[in-house]
Amino acid sequence: MVMERLLAQLESRDPAAPYRPLELHVVDPYPVGPGRVWRTDQSELYLMNTPSFFPTAAAADNPGLRPSTAAQSFDQWRRVNPEAALGVQRNQYPARVVYGRYLTELWSHISGALRSRPEVASLTEHRAEATSLRHRPEGGVVLTLEPSDGSGVKTLEADAAVLALGHQRARLTAHQTRLAEAASQHSGLHYQGPQIPSDVDWRTIEAGADVLIRGMGLNAFDILAQLTQGRGGTFHRTGEQPGRALRYEPSGREPVMHLMSRRGIPYLPKAEVTSFVPHGVTLSYLSDAAVQALLDRHGVLDLDEHVWPLLHRDVVRNYYATMVRTQPDILGGPVAARRFLGELVALLDDAGRGAPVTARHAEELLQRYTPDRRFLDIVAYADPYRDDVFDTPQDYHEQVVSLLEQACVEATLGEDSPFMMAVGALHAGRLRMKQWIAEGKVTDSSRLKDVQAWFEPLVEGLSSGPPRWRVEQMLALHRAGLLDWIGPVPSVEVDDAGFRARSPKVGDEHGQGPASVSGTWLVEAMMPPNRVQAGSSRLMRQLLEEGVAAVGTLEDAEGALQPAAGFDVTSRPHRLKAADGSVDEDVFVLGLQLAGVQWGTAIAAEAGQDPAGRAMSLGDAEAIAAALLARA
Numbered sequence: 161m162v163m164e165r166l167l168a169q170l171e172s173r174d175p176a177a178p179y180r181p182l183e184l185h186v187v188d189p190y191p192v193g194p195g196r197v198w199r200t201d202q203s204e205l206y207l208m209n210t211p212s213f214f215p216t217a218a219a220a221d222n223p224g225l226r227p228s229t230a231a232q233s234f235d236q237w238r239r240v241n242p243e244a245a246l247g248v249q250r251n252q253y254p255a256r257v258v259y260g261r262y263l264t265e266l267w268s269h270i271s272g273a274l275r276s277r278p279e280v281a282s283l284t285e286h287r288a289e290a291t292s293l294r295h296r297p298e299g300g301v302v303l304t305l306e307p308s309d310g311s312g313v314k315t316l317e318a319d320a321a322v323l324a325l326g327h328q329r330a331r332l333t334a335h336q337t338r339l340a341e342a343a344s345q346h347s348g349l350h351y352q353g354p355q356i357p358s359d360v361d362w363r364t365i366e367a368g369a370d371v372l373i374r375g376m377g378l379n380a381f382d383i384l385a386q387l388t389q390g391r392g393g394t395f396h397r398t399g400e401q402p403g404r405a406l407r408y409e410p411s412g413r414e415p416v417m418h419l420m421s422r423r424g425i426p427y428l429p430k431a432e433v434t435s436f437v438p439h440g441v442t443l444s445y446l447s448d449a450a451v452q453a454l455l456d457r458h459g460v461l462d463l464d465e466h467v468w469p470l471l472h473r474d475v476v477r478n479y480y481a482t483m484v485r486t487q488p489d490i491l492g493g494p495v496a497a498r499r500f501l502g503e504l505v506a507l508l509d510d511a512g513r514g515a516p517v518t519a520r521h522a523e524e525l526l527q528r529y530t531p532d533r534r535f536l537d538i539v540a541y542a543d544p545y546r547d548d549v550f551d552t553p554q555d556y557h558e559q560v561v562s563l564l565e566q567a568c569v570e571a572t573l574g575e576d577s578p579f580m581m582a583v584g585a586l587h588a589g590r591l592r593m594k595q596w597i598a599e600g601k602v603t604d605s606s607r608l609k610d611v612q613a614w615f616e617p618l619v620e621g622l623s624s625g626p627p628r629w630r631v632e633q634m635l636a637l638h639r640a641g642l643l644d645w646i647g648p649v650p651s652v653e654v655d656d657a658g659f660r661a662r663s664p665k666v667g668d669e670h671g672q673g674p675a676s677v678s679g680t681w682l683v684e685a686m687m688p689p690n691r692v693q694a695g696s697s698r699l700m701r702q703l704l705e706e707g708v709a710a711v712g713t714l715e716d717a718e719g720a721l722q723p724a725a726g727f728d729v730t731s732r733p734h735r736l737k738a739a740d741g742s743v744d745e746d747v748f749v750l751g752l753q754l755a756g757v758q759w760g761t762a763i764a765a766e767a768g769q770d771p772a773g774r775a776m777s778l779g780d781a782e783a784i785a786a787a788l789l790a791r792a
Contacts, residue, residue: 161765161781162322162750162788164218164270168228169785170277180792181281184274185316189289189308193267194260197327202358204246204255205385209378209626212238213250214436215259215764217266222768222775225782230269233767237262251434253627256358279792286316291698293321293708293747300746320788323727323736324750327356328695330688339682342654349658352683357382362390369415370679372652372661376419376426377620380685381630388414388637395633402572402628403565406636417643418677419685420661423617424545424648425560426634427625429571431580436766436774437591438575438584441478445470445508446589451596461602463593463610471589472515472538473508476522479536479582480504486576491529500529538582542618545648550666553644553675560645561638564631571628587623590615590760595773597759600731604714608722611759646677690752691725707739712756724756731757733783748784751777 163186173179190196208215216233219225238245238254244261248254274280288305291313296302300319307314332340332353343351352360357379365371365387373380389395392411398404419426431438446467454466461467481501483490488497507521523535540546544563550556570577593611596602602611625631637643647663654660657678668675692700693711703709712724728737729749734757736747758776765771771779 161217161778162324162784163274164228164231164266165225165778165781165785166788167230167270167274167277168219168226169789170274170279171228172226173279173789179279182279182792183281184283185286185318186271186284187286187288187290187303187305187316189287191264191287192271192285193263193265195263195326197356197358198256198260198263199358200257200260200264202257202260203386203390204257205390206256206358206382207253207385207626207630208256208259209624210253210436210764211251211627212245212248212254213434214766216767216775216778217263217764218270219765219771219775219778219782220767222765222771222778225771225778228270228273230266230273232266232269234259234262234764235767237265241265251432288314289698292702293323293699294706295708295744295746320746320748320791322748322750322784322788323753325697325699325753326751327687327690328692328697328700328752330354330691330694331696336684339652339654339659343659343682346654346658348680349654350681351659352681354684354686354688356687357386362386365415365681367391367413367415369681370658370677371415371417371681371683372646372659372677372679373417373419373683373685374421374650374652374661375685376421376423377686378427378624378626379687380419380426381626381634383683383685384417384634384637384643385630387417388633388642395636402568403632403635405568406629406632408633408636408640408642410640410642414642415681416641417637418646418661418679419643420646420650420663422649423543423621424556424645424663424665425563425621426631427621428541428564428567429625429628429631430623431571431577431584432574432628433580433584437588438581440482440575441581441584441588443471443474443585443588443592444477445473446592451592455601460600461596462606463602463615464606467589467593468610468615469514469518471586473518474589475538475582475585476518476536477505477508478585479538479578482576482578482581486573487578490533496529500525536582538586538622539614539618541622542614543648545665548665550647551671552669553647553666554669556647556663556666557638557644561635564635568628568631568635571631583622586619590619590623591774594759594776598757598776600757605717607759608714608716616759644677647675652682689725690755691723692727692753693723704739708744709736710739710741714756726753726756726758729754729757732780733787734780748787750780750784754780 186192213235218231219227220231220233245258275283288307290303291306292304294302301321303316305314340351343349391413394409395406398407484497484501488494491497491500526535570579646661647666650661650663652661658680659682660676660678662674662676666675710728712726712728713721714724734749736744765775765778769775
């Protein structure tokens with residue numbers, strides 16, 4: 161992104177203006193472009209979690225950014241290269257290897273165009289790991305490089321550096337370390353810590369082995385695919401309704417998979433719609449005018465106090481407006497449904513109510529039209545089994561199957577699903593929150609007590625899930641007897657039987673206490689945590705240990721400073737801050753290590769969107785490129 165923005169600015173500069181020739185160096189132990197995560201030698205079974213129309217690594221059609229001659233979004237590229245793109249369509253989810261091919265070709269065009277510029281004296285690619293970054297006395301930096309070919313340590317001096325480090329390896333937590341050590345001391349036990357799925361050799365898991373898989377996000381779905389389709393199993397369409405659309409034919413080489421997570425359910429499938437936020441979703445209450453009025457009054461925003469009451473109303477309105485449009489019989493027919501919606505909107509328009517009061521009054525209204533129907537409680541989906549206890553594992557499995565089958569139905573309905581439109585409104589609010597956080601308009605304490613504590617898990621679980629077919633596959637594997645779910649808030653320990661997992665909410669068949677499941681494998685189905693403090697790479701450790709960089713901080717409600725996930729940096733362009741608080745004018749940060757000043761830092765920008773908002777990473781890259789050129 162930085163290099164494409166650099167190219168665009170070089171192509172638009174006054175050719176008569178003086179400049180210093182640029183010597184550009186790109187350092188990566190993996191091929192430049194796809195890097196580690198998107199490398200082109202990985203299995204085609206690993207998928208992106210966004211459809212083809214979403215991602216771009218170049219400002220091809222983003223408003224306010226002049227595209228370079230090399231700029232191309234992923235959707236533009238896959239239409240021109242259908243064979244390399246494996247025929248993926250606009251609304252389908254590409255394999256990661258396909259996105260890697262896009263990045264490879266994009267980098268080829270960018271680097272070729274840069275090398276042809278008169279301002280660029282050289283562009284050198286270093287297949288190496290950067291193990292340290294230190295300051296030169298006269299300014300600039302010195303990088304220590306360890307080449308991948310083992311040719312010996314080298315140094316590289318530069319006037320400026322951009323840290324675009326992406327996903328980093330991280331240390332295990334104390335609990336994970338105990339499990340890993342226990343596994344190493346027991347013959348036949350295997351522990352797989354958090355990792356990018358494509359970095360793991362899943363062939364080492366034996367056929368028929370009981371595998372405990374902790375985490376039911378996107379990594380879990382990738383792992384399931386590798387342990388089933390990756391071993392010769394096949395999914396067949398059944399012709400039945402969503403939720404029962406697939407049947408699995410085993411190869412006989414599969415393990416038995418037992419899944420668990422705090423909520424007890426996987427991420428729900430995304431709605432099958434043609435845009436990142438459903439076209440029919442509007443934020444009437446969380447409007448620009450309303451938010452500006454809050455900022456004028458308070459200076460900054462608190463999610464729970466200021467934002468959530470408005471966003472909650474938008475979630476409710478989108479849900480019931482869709483129900484009135486698509487399922488009016490639930491509310492007594494078209495005439496009664498329209499009357500209900502009018503009364504509901506009048507209630508929501510009445511200012512001064514928080515979300516609990518709004519919900520209570522709205523539920524009273526709903527009961528007059530459909531007495532047996534519960535009012536929408538979107539927050540309950542963050543912990544759907546909070547108040548439930550299951551007598552047997554079978555009871556719990558039936559509940560999960562029912563929930564997931566209905567989620568597949570809702571996903572298929574797309575914009576005709578009241579639930580998916582409510583989730584769409586929630587997602588639209590999340591996107592706005594991201595921008596406000598990046599602009600410093602949300603208090604630190606609200607980021608800690610609201611965004612991180614409950615809002616992020618809620619929205620991630622509902623709107624950041626896989627395509628529907630991944631959930632259909634999970635259900636088909638359960639029906640084939642190869643997959644089950646352990647239960648909410650599970651605990652894991654090691655005993656003579658191996659790893660043993662229990663949920664306090666799921667009893668055994670004999671009424672003797674919580675049911676337990678044992679296995680010889682425990683797999684953490686999650687990425688290494690995106691926290692610089694937990695980073696285990698030599699560069700990350702060196703930067704923090706020597707004070708070249710510092711961990712960002714957030715101030716909680718009591719005024720205590722809490723560590724943030726990312727580096728301490730300035731506002732855009734994000735320059736690195738040292739441990740003594742000084743700003744390093746020569747070092748810039750882009751991407752995941754900006755998590756201290758951004759929420760949900762993206763690995764890609766959204767095609768066609770504003771670089772101040774949904775294409776924020778492109779805006780960051782634009783600012784860095786401008787700062788680099790200003791030096792030259």
